[in-house]
Amino acid sequence: MSYNPRWNKSTLIFGGAAAWALLLVGCVMADRTVMAPPAIAGATYAGTKKCEQCHEDLTAHFDGATHSNLALKDAKAGDITCESCHGPGSLHVKAGGGKGTIVNPGKSPEACFACHLDKRGEFSLPNAHPVLSGQVTCNDCHDPHKGKVIKRTGAELETPNETCTKCHTAQKGPFLFKHQAMVEGCTICHNPHGTVNQKMLVARDANLCLRCHLQHPEAVVVSGVPGTIGDGKIVAGNEDHRTRLQNGTCWVAGCHEDVHGSNASKAMRY
Ligand code: HEC
Ligand code: HEC
Ligand code: HEC
Ligand code: HEC
Ligand code: HEC
Ligand code: HEC
Ligand code: HEC
Numbered sequence: 001m002s003y004n005p006r007w008n009k010s011t012l013i014f015g016g017a018a019a020w021a022l023l024l025v026g027c028v029m030a031d032r033t034v035m036a037p038p039a040i041a042g043a044t045y046a047g048t049k050k051c052e053q054c055h056e057d058l059t060a061h062f063d064g065a066t067h068s069n070l071a072l073k074d075a076k077a078g079d080i081t082c083e084s085c086h087g088p089g090s091l092h093v094k095a096g097g098g099k100g101t102i103v104n105p106g107k108s109p110e111a112c113f114a115c116h117l118d119k120r121g122e123f124s125l126p127n128a129h130p131v132l133s134g135q136v137t138c139n140d141c142h143d144p145h146k147g148k149v150i151k152r153t154g155a156e157l158e159t160p161n162e163t164c165t166k167c168h169t170a171q172k173g174p175f176l177f178k179h180q181a182m183v184e185g186c187t188i189c190h191n192p193h194g195t196v197n198q199k200m201l202v203a204r205d206a207n208l209c210l211r212c213h214l215q216h217p218e219a220v221v222v223s224g225v226p227g228t229i230g231d232g233k234i235v236a237g238n239e240d241h242r243t244r245l246q247n248g249t250c251w252v253a254g255c256h257e258d259v260h261g262s263n264a265s266k267a268m269r270y
Pocket of ligand 3: 066067069070084085105111112113114115116138139142144149150
């Protein structure tokens with residue numbers, strides 16, 4: 001992964017990851033122009049302490065949030081991590097809150113692109129979630145205020161798929177015949193940011209499935225004849241699939257079209 005925040009010259013020479021490491025330890029911004037947070041005309045940084053006064057429900061859980069590691073500092077306002085996504089908040093605070101005085105990145109991904117520049121490219125690929133059009137937002141899948149920004153680890157083992165199935169109910173199951181690949185999460189086969197392949201698949205053909213299902217020719221018996229390495233056989237499920245694959249890829253009609261799980265057949269068919 002790569003971040004492209006627009007830091008000042010001295011941090012830039014360290015390059016991506018190193019620059020971040022430095023900042024996470026050092027964390028003193030030389031001035032306000034080193035980053036490109038959303039701009040708000042006439043506003044200056046107010047500091048996270050100010051936000052706390054009215055948004056305690058959000059600041060209370062922020063310590064454990066991935067982005068709290070940023071711990072960005074401003075010489076005058078102190079910690080300004082909230083404002084790295086929301087833009088400088090002085091006018092908002094002065095107005096006693098209210099809309100139109102602060103950026104809400106829930107409505108546009110621009111605030112996220114300020115640091116995650118590469119993501120704009122991913123969402124511009126031919127098959128991507130409609131984030132650039134605003135139909136789906138980054139926070140539909142990422143929680144910016146609480147816990148790990150990617151919901152997928154430890155005690156949250158079940159949640160990565162739920163992130164997806166709250167919208168894609170058809171893939172939720174339960175299925176009579178589960179496809180064990182689903183245990184690995186939807187992202188083992190789809191890149192939700194976007195890919196060049198149809199349906200945001202990470203590979204466009206049988207290679208997607210053969211990543212897990214390709215059996216070594218020597219390891220199995222095909223039609224009673226042990227295969228040998230280099231014989232060109234494509235063995236999956238103890239069967240040479242070469243002829244079948246001439247008819248299309250693994251999930252074409254008549255084969256394993258129900259890739260997410262099936263209620264009809266163990267072989268993932270309708
Ligand atoms: C990584 C970027 C990011 C950081 C850092 C961040 N926010 Fe947010 N914030 C968002 C996004 C995205 C939304 C939109 C959430 C939504 O619509 O579900 C949002 C929404 C909000 C809202 C609107 C109310 C709501 O929940 O819909 C408030 C208030 C808010 N943030 C306050 C804060 C405060 C206070 C902090 C610091 C403790 C903070 N934010 C840090 C990205 C961020
Ligand atoms: C004096 C109280 C107060 C302070 C201080 C304050 N806010 Fe707010 N904020 C509000 C109120 C009130 C709203 C409107 C809530 C609503 O209408 O739902 C709001 C709304 C927001 C929203 C949502 C705006 C939208 O268009 O949806 C964001 C984001 C936000 N605040 C972030 C911040 C950040 C970041 C800070 C710290 C720099 C901060 N606020 C400080 C009172 C405050
Ligand atoms: C000020 C720069 C900045 C902004 C703005 C920002 N991020 Fe980040 N983001 C980072 C950094 C730095 C990390 C790495 C933090 C770490 O690993 O401790 C990160 C981490 C992440 C990760 C997790 C990466 C991982 O591998 O765990 C996600 C997801 C993410 N950001 C999404 C967002 C979203 C969504 C927004 C907009 C709401 C956003 N970011 C806004 C700087 C930013
Ligand atoms: C449809 C759901 C979805 C949307 C929308 C989405 N993401 Fe993600 N994102 C994910 C998932 C799932 C992962 C974890 C992928 C993995 O680890 O295999 C991820 C990973 C990331 C990462 C860390 C790994 C990487 O690719 O660099 C960053 C940073 C990130 N997202 C930023 C964003 C930003 C910024 C936006 C909005 C512009 C966004 N995401 C919108 C689902 C989404
Ligand atoms: C907020 C709702 C929402 C969430 C959450 C979401 N998606 Fe989507 N997804 C959509 C929308 C909207 C489309 C576009 C549908 C269209 O263009 O017809 C889409 C399209 C897709 C497609 C392509 C469908 C097609 O027929 O071309 C795939 C695959 C997909 N999403 C997978 C995922 C995965 C994997 C996740 C979790 C990481 C996820 N989605 C999370 C709303 C969501
Ligand atoms: C084993 C790989 C694999 C996994 C895991 C997987 N998918 Fe898919 N998904 C596919 C393939 C292959 C297609 C294309 C099917 C087609 O075109 O007929 C697809 C298509 C889709 C579509 C488009 C609608 C359709 O059925 O054609 C959506 C939406 C989708 N997947 C969502 C998800 C979600 C949500 C998850 C996780 C709960 C998930 N997928 C897990 C392989 C996978
Ligand atoms: C992440 C690894 C992984 C990927 C990718 C994957 N599978 Fe699977 N699949 C499994 C596992 C594990 C099983 C259960 C053990 C077994 O039968 O091999 C399974 C079982 C199956 C079965 C049932 C076999 C039986 O007789 O019970 C079929 C059919 C199948 N997968 C088809 C596919 C297709 C088609 C694709 C590509 C769209 C695919 N798989 C991608 C891991 C994967």
